Amino acid sequence: MTDFLEIERRLGANTYKPLDVVLTEGRGVWVTDVDGNRYLDCLAAYSAVNQGHCHPKILAALTRQAGRLALTSRAFRNDQLALFYEDLARLTKSHKVLPMNSGAEAVETAIKAVRKWAYQVKGVPRDRAEIIVCADNFHGRTLGIISFSTDPGSRDEFGPFLPGFRIVPFGDADALQAAITPNTAAFLVEPIQGEAGVIIPPAGYLARARALCTANTIMLILDEIQTGLGRTGRLLAEEHEGIEADLTLVGKALGGGFYPVSAVLSNSDVLGLLQPGQHGSTFGGNPLACAVARASLRVLVEEGMIENAAAMGTRFLSHLQNLEGNIVREVRGRGLMLAVELHPEAGGARRYVEALRKRGLLAKETHDHIIRFAPPLVITADEVDWAAERIASVLH
Template sequence: MVDDRLRTPDAVRDAQRWTAHNYHPLPVVISSAEGAWLTDVDGRRYLDFLAGYSALNFGHRHPRLIAAAHAQLDRLTLTSRAFVHDQFADFCRELAELCGKDLVLPMNTGAEAVETAIKVARKWGYRVKGVPDGQATIVVAEGNFHGRTTTIVGFSTDPDAHDDFGPYTPGFRIVPYGDLDALSAAIDDTTVAVLIEPIQGEQGVVVPPEGYLPGVRRVCTERDVLLLADEIQSGLGRTGDTFACDHEGVVPDMYLLGKALGGGIVPVSAVAADADVLGVLRPGQHGSTFGGNPLACAVGTEVVRLLATGEFQHRSTELGARLHAGLHELVGEGLVAVRGRGLWAGLDIDPALMTGRQACERLAERGVLAKDTHGSTIRLAPPLVVTEAEIDEALSRLAAVLAG
């Protein structure tokens, strides 16, 4: 029996009373989860079609990940990087091998991975490329979402993320996403990197035009500029390949990873690059108390081993085709457009019907949890352990919402 003190209205009220209002969550209070399913404090079950913004690619409480965490909790959880622990080398080596890179630098959150990439790119620009001190520039794209630190929001074009947090860090040039000519024109002798999402998640799962990413790779190589691929949401199996860049055969100079790397258990992020890039750092120049801690490495290593089998990439490809086929059948039946790749989709709902927020509220009433982005756009990102039957059920409930 559910404790009356935990009923949803009371729990929602208490959450609003004691926390800053930097989120506007749906009125659902989760108490347990497994696989692709969540259960609230009233015992109601929901299909999770957000998966923690791709942090739960392997579902809730994946047995292998939970086992790895339990085993490590009984041994060692934190040392700091002042010492070497026995999980560190395996994690870094196996992640580097997965990425095809020489070195890995572990941190905690996706935003930390982005900040790490910015620092490394600037230092590489000064020490290797020869950019005059203090003049390094980085090209970014409109509609980007790379995190919420003060540096990162300074080059966001989303007013909610950007406005009222200045003064902003200089050194960034913003160009339209998908416009190779504009990107090329923004590069000059001071440019050290292009920082880009292979697919823009927060913008509504926007896939760039075919040939764009290979074009960015070509321009970066020709102009001696680092290509930094933010695969924090798009990577680690989400799109049907290990990385979204893989779909067009693009190999960036640095992968920025996070979210799913922690298996939905602990925050883990990392950047992976070759020694001629990451090797510019020296002791004392960058770090983190919790970055690369034993618990994080134990879980992260098991994540890498799950990906090494190819099973989850295959599931994303096969089940993603089923998801997208079902969504495209709803275009003209309440949906205006569908975008995405693998088990990741952005849906534009007819704004005459409802907003994205209203759509998510109505989906929640029908037992499916999703997230709106902007206006009448919502995104779907079920865990890669979702089944065909669960996808069909979610599509049926979405169709019912659109039908009113």
């Protein structure tokens, strides 16, 4: 393992602070390192591996399609794209689909699309459109996206930034209402703020945001890149409040842990305005990505992973709630998107994450004092109990 770490430090850009574990194999919720040690993965690649590592049916779709046709660009059509549109639109009840690769690309696409809608449909003066976003958001790390980040680490020394954004507190519907102007094109929000530490808004917040957007002719954009595709115990987190976004952003688990796939899902009013040459991606909608995504969606539904996330999330949360005390300040969660926030005097979350690694469980700290737990949705009750025992032994 030491050789791998030395090469990374010598040749790689220092943009991450990973745990010193070098993984070489994964199956389901379990991963193995180069020294043969086995771990329960409680991060699932930030929800990109919802279906579990190396799911055999997704792997079969990948290898089958890779042996037939992998990439055409969008200059030509392929026989997987239309089927991908059909599967994803049927499942999510969307009218239009625009495939991209990364989650950040989906966010950038949505920003472009709603600005165009604002000028062509709402009548906002050219180059005056505004998008309302939330403090402590995380939508990616492109230059456009960090223009409305409130995280100094994401922004410092990367300016000048893209204008046209208003920032309001997350979960505060009154602040959202006060920020709306005639030039407001959209409200972009995560149903649950994942990177911020699994921050769940007050009940009714998203429903009121939906009502405000409707009343003021504003597009509601829900970034479901982490919360979507089963993570919270529903297909989409918006379902918890019975609402529908105008644009929904999905990614991560759409690729089943094998391939980067993202998509912007929309009503026809927004994506229907885009014309050839105004947006695109060489790899977006390629046949390999579409075949993988179709298989990823299929197993998610057919194997009951969404329902399992709800049941196992309740079980896991119950275990974690028993930890509240001298070290643990608060426990939060919905489905299998969970977090434990530690008291500041606990000495930071990293030391406990390292201790969990030594006990065979991989998790990740965020914002110094928070540990996130988000295992693949295929986790069993026995595996939840096994994980909870190790967490309790560290956070006692």
